[in-house]
Amino acid sequence: MAGSFPIRPEVLELTPYTPGLSIDEIQQRFGLGRVVKLASNENPLGTSPQVQKVLRDKAGLAFRYTQSGNPRLVNALAASLGVEPECVVLGNGSDEIIDLLIRVCPTPGVHSVVACQPSFSLYGLQSRFAGVAFRTVPLKNDFSFDWQGLRAAVDESTALVFITTPDNPSGYCPPVEEVRAFAASLPPTCLLVVDEAYIDFCDDMSAHSLLGERASWPQLVLLRTFSKCYGLAGLRLGYGIMPPRLAQLLCTVRLPFSVNILAEEAGLAALGDATFRQETIATVSHGRVYLRGALEGLGCQVLPSQSNFLMFQLPPSCPLSAKDVFEKLLSQGMIIRPLTSYGLPGHLRVSVGTREENQLFIQLLTEVLA
Numbered sequence: 241m242a243g244s245f246p247i248r249p250e251v252l253e254l255t256p257y258t259p260g261l262s263i264d265e266i267q268q269r270f271g272l273g274r275v276v277k278l279a280s281n282e283n284p285l286g287t288s289p290q291v292q293k294v295l296r297d298k299a300g301l302a303f304r305y306t307q308s309g310n311p312r313l314v315n316a317l318a319a320s321l322g323v324e325p326e327c328v329v330l331g332n333g334s335d336e337i338i339d340l341l342i343r344v345c346p347t348p349g350v351h352s353v354v355a356c357q358p359s360f361s362l363y364g365l366q367s368r369f370a371g372v373a374f375r376t377v378p379l380k381n382d383f384s385f386d387w388q389g390l391r392a393a394v395d396e397s398t399a400l401v402f403i404t405t406p407d408n409p410s411g412y413c414p415p416v417e418e419v420r421a422f423a424a425s426l427p428p429t430c431l432l433v434v435d436e437a438y439i440d441f442c443d444d445m446s447a448h449s450l451l452g453e454r455a456s457w458p459q460l461v462l463l464r465t466f467s468k469c470y471g472l473a474g475l476r477l478g479y480g481i482m483p484p485r486l487a488q489l490l491c492t493v494r495l496p497f498s499v500n501i502l503a504e505e506a507g508l509a510a511l512g513d514a515t516f517r518q519e520t521i522a523t524v525s526h527g528r529v530y531l532r533g534a535l536e537g538l539g540c541q542v543l544p545s546q547s548n549f550l551m552f553q554l555p556p557s558c559p560l561s562a563k564d565v566f567e568k569l570l571s572q573g574m575i576i577r578p579l580t581s582y583g584l585p586g587h588l589r590v591s592v593g594t595r596e597e598n599q600l601f602i603q604l605l606t607e608v609l610a
């Protein structure tokens with residue numbers, strides 16, 4: 241039926257978010273038993289055993305609405321971060337906070353949003369959906385940030401600037417002095433949103449974040465998530481740290497109960513499980529060194545990464561395209577991430593897995609390149 245109902249033009253123009261492929265999809269497509277997914281930067285150690293226990297114990301609470309605003313988790317997070325609870329907004333993934341910021345701050349047709357190209361696609365998708373002008377500034381050739389270009393793209397109409405540290409998909413993490421200088425250069429009418437989804441994987445986390453000096457930056461928003469280092473991607477839990485007035489406004493417009501009761505319980509348990517977090521960080525940091533060495537051994541060009549993934553290019557002599565290699569690996573049950581949707585058709589991204597998964601990836605890639 242050709243309906244005649246109204247659809248906003250912004251919606252008709254949207255291209256949807258491109259997710260990593262799922263294990264089920266690939267098992268079915270190729271009739272495979274085992275499939276390894278190193279495509280979405282998920283936690284290589286899976287779900288913390290303590291979180292699993294809490295989820296089993298609390299399953300009977302599924303019939304209840306959560307307490308509005310999830311104050312228990314907000315307070316626990318605020319205490320662990322050393323910030324006031326009034327600054328913390330939880331979301332259904334940090335994706336929800338990105339969406340809320342874009343719906344709360346810029347007025348469609350009036351304001352703009354600025355980000356790097358390439359960067360996490362949601363910044364642009366949600367801006368376009370909201371009808372807000374989205375300006376991008378290319379990264380430099382070495383995938384570092386073009387601060388001058390970003391500053392030049394910001395004018396009095398700019399409501400939000402998004403940067404990702406460490407960056408996705410490159411793994412690059414800018415020196416904090418550069419972020420500080422950029423923050424200082426912005427007009428007081430513009431918020432700086434620093435997406436720290438992968439900050440836990442930096443060699444020195446506190447040295448790479450402005451969290452500790454938040455008080456000096458009234459326009460700073462930090463985004464963090466339980467999806468990566470805490471292993472809760474499927475439960476959807478993230479948060480923003482921001483000025484209290486903005487936090488209050490986000491809470492006013494968001495849908496009630498977007499963080500569900502089991503996600504809240506899991507978040508509390510995950511925060512309490514320091515061992516799992518440390519093991520995750522150690523696994524990622526060893527795996528990153530191994531993968532980098534092995535990829536370079538195969539002649540690949542690997543970007544330095546402060547994150548739980550590596551971006552690389554195939555050896556210059558390789559007759560196969562990145563897409564060919566991605567598809568050959570896929571047919572062997574190894575899912576990695578092509579970066580065409582990021583505008584980088586010649587690059588691939590692989591998440592750091594367990595030691596065994598990393599070795600299997602290198603073995604299969606060696607076979608494909610041979």
Ligand SMILES: *Cc1c(COP(=O)(O)O)cnc(C)c1O
Nearest residue numbers: 333334335360408437465467478
């Ligand atoms: C994974 C990721 C997130 C986190 O998304 P969630 O909604 O919290 O799962 C945010 N930003 C970037 C750049 C990411 O890669």
